[in-house]
Every structure is written in structure tokens, then in C-alpha cells.
Amino acid sequence: MTANTRKPGRPRQADNAQDAKTALLLAASKLFAARGADAVSVREVAEAAGVSPAMINYYFRNKKGLMRAVLERGLDRVLAVVAEVAGQHDEPVTAAFIDHYIRALNADPSLPQLMVREVLSGNPSYQKVIAERFVRKAIEMMPPRIAEDITAGQLRRDLDPRLTMLSLVGMCVFPFIAAPLLRPVLGYEFNDAFADQLVAHTTQLFNEGAKGTAAKGTAAKGTAAKGSATKGTAAEKDDD
Amino acid sequence: MTANTRKPGRPRQADNAQDAKTALLLAASKLFAARGADAVSVREVAEAAGVSPAMINYYFRNKKGLMRAVLERGLDRVLAVVAEVAGQHDEPVTAAFIDHYIRALNADPSLPQLMVREVLSGNPSYQKVIAERFVRKAIEMMPPRIAEDITAGQLRRDLDPRLTMLSLVGMCVFPFIAAPLLRPVLGYEFNDAFADQLVAHTTQLFNEGAKGTAAKGTAAKGTAAKGSATKGTAAEKDDD
């Protein structure tokens, strides 16, 4: 917004101002998550951070280096949630996972979007970062805990821990991935009430299944639709 | 591969050769799905199709127009699967959905990748195409059928049809979205055996839940891991 035309040269050490490096990291995190790294120019990131584009190359060497830093920051935050869930033994991991994971994504839906987009990007160097910094560690933590719960008799004995984890993550993550599509059609919005509803539904479906004949009573009540589903967002120009 | 330097002018009507328009559509479908439209230049699409880049503007007006055509073609193919599933009444829709949907994605994993990427692109015009050409129609077809099955006593009475559909799609789609990551770590590959295993696992988990104490015996047996999980793909250059 503010043109912020600063002259060249090292700035006077202002104690309050965050340094340019973290400013770039924060700005890029938001922009990359929202629209994808490819669709955001370095000039745009620099402007949002209030510094010149050359700072990206100074601190991160590349646009790719900036992207990598953004990715690593995001991955570490999601991994912390997984570690917390896997570390507790008060309840079945699967239940704790559904609860904490959905609420974490609800608090910041941009995280799974960033991950999924870069997984799909086909860029092997990003995939490697995600695989080694997140997936590998998550797989070391969760399936063994699921296996524990199976042994303890809290889950069916014939479950495959890894496929189960795959289904579990899918159920939790997909609503957030599909959100941009479903919001206008189903009319749902991200708020604490929605998270509560989604957690309750997912927990019960995962635990009891869809076929169970006796309704246990703890299912999510009411439908997700609330707003006007037919209103539609203001149609933008057909061609641009 | 072949330089294919053709001179200007309308080509002699060769009966065998497919016309340039469908050649472009097919080439773009592959390339866009694999790497995302942003990362593929029109020159590259044209070369793969064996025509000049100007043909894209001639037939599709824009690169965006080409992308839209690709998207619509993909959406219609997935929608056909959904319509087929929703149209039959021999078994519960949910079971039929798991079976047919997973096998369709397994046969062409690029489809969900294309959709998810463009959903996440944040580009409202693509989102509108997906929402109106696919999501809206799918929601008109599936949840009512789920509600039917609930009424018929085949599914729990307290299920929310729409949230149930969301979970169902998540369980089926997520393995294919995450495939690029999980393949090296879990060592799974797309083939009919994997599809069988995934269908069996998903069907049982969805129907019976994870908590059920009596193992019914039809669960997926064996783990997904088969190959060497620690081998790792050849590390490419660290910087490019």
C-alpha cells in the first residue's frame, strides 16, 4: 500500500522493526499458500514484505530457496501437532488425531493447501522436502501408535495401521482441500462450530462405521448447509 | 522429437491424422495434469501436439481457454462415473461409490490431481467451472441416494448425508492425491492389486468402523509396503 520508497544502504537499527528476512518469510507464506508459488512474483512478495526484490536473493539465494523456507516452516508446524497427538496415551491416537488435526487445520487452512499444491506440483525437490521432513517422520510416529491401540483392543485387530492412517488423514484433510468448492455449494464456513461438527461426525464415522444399526446419539446433528446455496458469488469477467 | 517443420498453409486432408484441435486437447490434458497449467508453456503444448503455438489461440482463443477445455473434459469423465454409481440400485451407493471411484482414479490418477490443483489455484473462474459442472451435479445425485439408503435401513439413521459424502470422497481420493509422497515412503504402486486392497480396506472401514470388536475377516490383508522403503530416488541437483 505505502510506496515505502527507502533509499539504498543499511537501515538504522530500529529495535521494533522485524528484520527483512522474517518479513519476507511471512509475506511469502501467506501469498504462496493462497495462490501457489508459481503465480506469485518475487516483486509481489517483496512489496508485501516492504523490502526490495533483491533481498530475496540476498537472504534465500533463489525464489526456490524462499519457497523451500516457507515449506519447511509450514511442515514443522503441522508436524508439531502430529507429535503432540502421538505423544499422549490418554485416549486412542486416532480419536486424538481427528480432534487436534481438524482443529489445527481449521485454525489455519492454508497449511494443507500449501502442502497439497506442492505435492502435486511434480517438482521432485519439493516433494523430497515434504517426504523427508514430514511424511517420513509422521509415519514413524503414527502407525506404531495405531498398532498399539489395536493390541490394546481399542481398535479392530484386522486393521492395517498404514492404510488406516491414510483413510484417517483423508477424512480430516479433504474438507479443507475442497473448501473453495464446497463453500459456495454447501454453504459452509470455517468457524469453531463447523470444526466441532466435523470432529463429531468424523470421530463417530471412523469409530462406528456407517452401517451400524444402533444410533449411538453422538452424531453431528443438522446439516452443514446453512446459508443460501443458490446465491452464487458475483460472476467475474468471463475472459481475462 | 521430430522437428516436424511444416510450411504454412492449410494441410492436405489426411484422413488418418487427427485434427489439430483434439491433438492440442490431448497433449494439454497430459501436460497440465502432470505439472499444472502454469508450469507448462503454450510452446510446449504445441510441440507435443505437433502443431504451431498459434493454433492454441486459433482454436481456444487463450491459454486459459485451452485450460478450460481440458478441465471440462476431465470433469465430464469423472462425473460419468458418479452418475453410473448413483443410477444403480442393486447395492448401497456408498459401497458402489468406493468400488467404482477408486478403480476409476486408479486407472487415471491424473484426473483428481488436475481438479485439486485448480481448486487450490484460487482462480475463481476455474473454481466456478468445477463447482457448476461437477460439484453441484454430484451433490444433486449422491446425497439423496445416501438418504435413500438411510431410510432403507442400510446406513445408520443419524448420518448426515452431506458430511458422509465428504468423508467418503476424502477416503477415496486422498491416497491418489498423496501418491507422489507415499510411493517412495510406503513403497506402494498403482496397479489392480493395490486398487483391490484399497477398495476392500475402505469399504470395511467405512461400513464397520475402526472400533468394532469382532473382526469380520474381509479386511485388507498385508501391509501396503512392499518395495525397499529406504532406497530413495536418485537425488537430483540441490539447486536449479
Next chain:
DNA sequence: CGTTAAATTAATCAATTGTTTAATTAATAT
């Protein structure tokens, strides 16, 4: 046949992109 329309290309355009360079200012060390 001759004229018009359709399909195609080569060449070029204008815009945008990521990156580098040289200059500039302040902090730090000698």
C-alpha cells in the same frame, strides 16, 4: 474455373519474470 473461406505457420511484439550488478548507507572491527 475463380473466388472466398478455413487452417496453418513463421516471425514478431509487448509484457513479465527471476536474477545480477553497482552504488549507497550504516554497523563493526582495527
Next chain:
DNA sequence: ATATTAATTAAACAATTGATTAATTTAACG
């Protein structure tokens, strides 16, 4: 104080991109 190093910018660069234009060849139509 002076020299060196760190942090920052403006300006320019080279490459790539999507798109347009004019020319060219064949098909279709009278």
C-alpha cells in the same frame, strides 16, 4: 579515525512467456 563488512536499494539484464500479425496453402463453393 579508518577500513571492512553487512544490509539495503535502484537499475538494468537476459530469458521466457502469451499473444498477434501477415503470409501461405488447401478446401469449399459458386
